[in-house]
Amino acid sequence: MRPTIPNGVFKPKASPGEVKQDATNRAAKVIIENEAAAREAKTERLRRARLAKETAEPETPPKKR
Numbered sequence: 001m002r003p004t005i006p007n008g009v010f011k012p013k014a015s016p017g018e019v020k021q022d023a024t025n026r027a028a029k030v031i032i033e034n035e036a037a038a039r040e041a042k043t044e045r046l047r048r049a050r051l052a053k054e055t056a057e058p059e060t061p062p063k064k065r
Contacts (some may be wrong), residue, residue: 051053
């Protein structure tokens, strides 16, 4: 009967190129997530401002030509 090999004993090591790619991917994901959060915050802020403006101003009918 063969002895079982514990997990992680023969774990392959990443090459230096893969390590750099992983670091770049992580940095890019962080930047993209931050930009998305900022975009969503701006959209929500502008939506609230638009709704506040619409409630403050009475609706005017369009002018006839």
